[in-house]
Amino acid sequence: MSLCQDRVVIITGAGGGLGRAYALAFAAAGAKVLVNDINLPAAEAVAGEIRANGGQAAANSGDITDYAASAGIVRAAIEQFGDLHVVVNNAGICRDRMFASLEEADWDAVMAVHLKGHFCIASHAVKYWREQAKGGKTLQARIINTSSGAGLQGSIGQSNYAAAKGGIAALTLVQAAELARYGISANALAPAARTGMTEQVFADTMKKPDEGFDYFAPENVAPLLVWLGSEVSSGVTGRMFEVEGGKLSIADGWRRGPQVDKGGCWQPEEIGAAVAQLVEQAVPAQKVYGT
Template structure:
């Protein structure tokens, strides 16, 4: 008996890297897993790996960046397993450039896969779970979104990716508040692991060690995602976790800081000392990645 027995999980970008690690971990805990990836052969290989170990899996290559594609994913999931409980939005791409070198296509493609991909599938599944809730059934559903340290702190050469990932963190906060009434928890994760994206961006940093603990192994992040998708995590929502190796933390996002209230309109010329005092009294932000 695993902590996800009888749960049905949809994972995007699950043909490799973190998505594959999540799929294997969910299956090991008793879940049926839908392996969504545009790389259909990779998705089929992961599904076959799960089935060979005695688990239940379905490979799926539908497009997550359209509502029609998202609906096909839901329909295929219900046809195969009869229900769905968890969505892990994991799929992503990189189009790294310094900001002034970004093309419009570089920007649009990253936003489409990351932000729109999160929107479409969560919307389709969310409406499915809302209908179940209104019919008197408790869906006990969970959405796990994928942000990034780049989205939380910024990253040189990744302004498009960082903006998309910051948007996902904010989306998570709103979804958690709006969807909670329907029995849906929503959390996000900023993982650090060896994937196709990180190997292309920082190959030396994420290289597996010759011996000892491999802190960049994607399987290190999977236990947290599985727990968030289980019924044990029903009381946790609207949170952003960071995970790498054996490290786990909760990100503490933007908060309203110290306030100086004049009680009247400020004159621009008098703002210098006031802002200097506010900066002095406020913790410095974490450095942007790459600085």
């Protein structure tokens, strides 16, 4: 039996790039895929490609930034395929500017698509799954979120994007901790791949080679998604994966580092020496992208 045989999967932003690669890979593994994209013709093209290859898929253009519309996306998957097992939050946009030039609209748009979009779809899926669990059903449900290296370590000119992606990383930790009791896992990934967004910035670096291994192909990321969406990944939750080419790693999150304890209240004049000691002992953070 295929790894995701008859599992029902919602993938947002699946009309192209990474989302399309995920949709095709899940379908090849036996899943029934709801291809969501704000661009309906793009979603229909991917769903049609899956069906042409013998798989099951439906297109959907619901707005993930709207809470009520997101309920409709979840409902559409359940009505079309009879159940729901996996939500892949993939959709994203960029509005890159240096922080001093960033406008409120740039901030709001990125937060809406990335951070609120991750909340809206998952919220309705979790309500559906929780009711199933309360009814006695044993679940193997999955939330797969999309963060970014920008969210893990920052990126010059992308304060809005980095903040949203950092929020998604933290959201994933909380989802994993809270939802395990229902049989729901939550993981995230920070992919490095050629997409509509990255091609605008890294066109030369990420271009497809004339021959040999296509290092930045979206298809290199898809196998991890299929595995995470399957039942065999049940022991893995609350993890942040990084994928680049043939490289797969788990990111190390924030953790308490070196400390000094005075045993009482510090005086402002004492702080400088203590901070100098801590900085000397601490492992340096990875550099912000672009520095």
